[in-house]
Amino acid sequence: MARRGLPEINAGSMADIAFLLLIFFLVTTTMDVDKGLLRKLPPPVDEPQNEDIKIKQRNILEILINANDQLLVESDYIQVTQLREKAKEFIVNPRDREDMPEKEAKDIPGVGNVMVSKQVVSLQNDRGTSYGMYIKVQNELIAAYNEVRDEESKKRFGKVFKDLNEDQQKIIKEIYPQRISEAEPKNIGTK
Amino acid sequence: MSKFKKNKSGEQPAISTASLPDIVFMLLFFFMVTTVMREQDLLVKVSPPEATEAEKIDRKDLVSYIYIGSPIEKLKATYGSAPRIQLNDQFATKEQIAEYVEVERQKINEAERPLITFSLKVDKDCEMGVVTDVKQELRKAQALKINYSSRKTDKIK
Numbered sequence: 001m002a003r004r005g006l007p008e009i010n011a012g013s014m015a016d017i018a019f020l021l022l023i024f025f026l027v028t029t030t031m032d033v034d035k036g037l038l039r040k041l042p043p044p045v046d047e048p049q050n051e052d053i054k055i056k057q058r059n060i061l062e063i064l065i066n067a068n069d070q071l072l073v074e075s076d077y078i079q080v081t082q083l084r085e086k087a088k089e090f091i092v093n094p095r096d097r098e099d100m101p102e103k104e105a106k107d108i109p110g111v112g113n114v115m116v117s118k119q120v121v122s123l124q125n126d127r128g129t130s131y132g133m134y135i136k137v138q139n140e141l142i143a144a145y146n147e148v149r150d151e152e153s154k155k156r157f158g159k160v161f162k163d164l165n166e167d168q169q170k171i172i173k174e175i176y177p178q179r180i181s182e183a184e185p186k187n188i189g190t191k
Numbered sequence: 192m193s194k195f196k197k198n199k200s201g202e203q204p205a206i207s208t209a210s211l212p213d214i215v216f217m218l219l220f221f222f223m224v225t226t227v228m229r230e231q232d233l234l235v236k237v238s239p240p241e242a243t244e245a246e247k248i249d250r251k252d253l254v255s256y257i258y259i260g261s262p263i264e265k266l267k268a269t270y271g272s273a274p275r276i277q278l279n280d281q282f283a284t285k286e287q288i289a290e291y292v293e294v295e296r297q298k299i300n301e302a303e304r305p306l307i308t309f310s311l312k313v314d315k316d317c318e319m320g321v322v323t324d325v326k327q328e329l330r331k332a333q334a335l336k337i338n339y340s341s342r343k344t345d346k347i348k
Contacts, residue, residue, distance in 0.1 A: 011212070018215040025222035034254065034310060035245040036340040044330045080347070125319050132315030134322075135240040135341055142244040185323050 037138055042181075059101045061090045061121045065137060067128030080136050087144035091119050091176060108174045110167065111156070116175055124183040138180075145178045152176060231280040235260035240315035242341040253306050254338070255295040257288070259321055260314030274317045276325060285321075288328040296334075310338040 063083075064072040071078055073086055093100035101119040108114050121141055125134055146161065149172050153161040157168055164172065237260045248254055258277040262270040276283050278291045296304055309329060313322055329337060 015208070015212040015215055018212055018219050022215055022219040022222065025219065025226050029222055029226040034248050034251070034338075034340060035343050036239075036248065036310060036338040037242055037244060038246055038248070038308070038336070038338050041326060041330050041335040041337060043335060044333070127318065127320035127323060129319040130315065131313045131317045131319060131322055132240045134319055135242055135315070135339055136347060138339065139242040139244050139341075139347065146244060185319060187320075 059118045063123045065125040065129045067126040069133040083140040084144050091148050120179045122181050127187045235277050237312045237314045240341045241344040245341050245343040254308045256310050258312045274321045285324045289332040292332040292334045308336045312340040
């Protein structure tokens, strides 16, 4: 009697139990990972400022979207697909044009003096603008910044921006800060 | 003396199902790991816009959601089709956002409170008016980190 081992447990119903659990998870599962465009809102201002902060016209890329989802960039009517190139040219200003942002020498720890552009992208939409269009424009602007940063990263460190270490990323961010300012929307064309 | 015994009855041998539990367990673990329990029922229809630059949100526990869109088919008769805001599992007005922000903040431990992100899940056909109102309310409530929830694509149409 003492030599007899434990009787083997019948594992035949294991599959049934596993199936039961499997079906439960199949039903409850939703496969969406939350992705999106991360943005930061400006802090609230108590009183409307009377003193306008003066920024030279050449340093601002003015983008307007109307209620019909049409895009006006620096008084030109363009398509969303053209926006990225336009924004990139504005941010970098490769040929130092007179009507594009001015640059200023800035001492950045780690790399020394760098010409940093004073660019600001200003975005204004109408209350009737569709959200889809708004996101498209935001996306193109972020894409423009990302591409500019990638190019700069490759030039300086030989890697794309997201492969850089934290300090290097900080340097690139200092050279091309993301400045997207959103003006209070107009209310002209609400449907 | 044949080495291979012929199946005399001529019947097909039964397929062994011994590895069935293994396969099922494999699937089970896959779904267990990837599963995200749905937190609330949606009262508004949200089909997020597409974006190429969408990033993953890395701290899911610090994210609270605000849904904006027109009510789902079932509720259109009662609530109409104008875009509405949904907080938790009911419709809300924009005045309730400040309160919602405060409640969500309390749920997070104090050290991480400034990191709280509000994810706006907005329907792409929705007008910006409502979204702007919500953004203004969030600003007033000092909830400045936001995320425009969107689907990641390779190319924008």
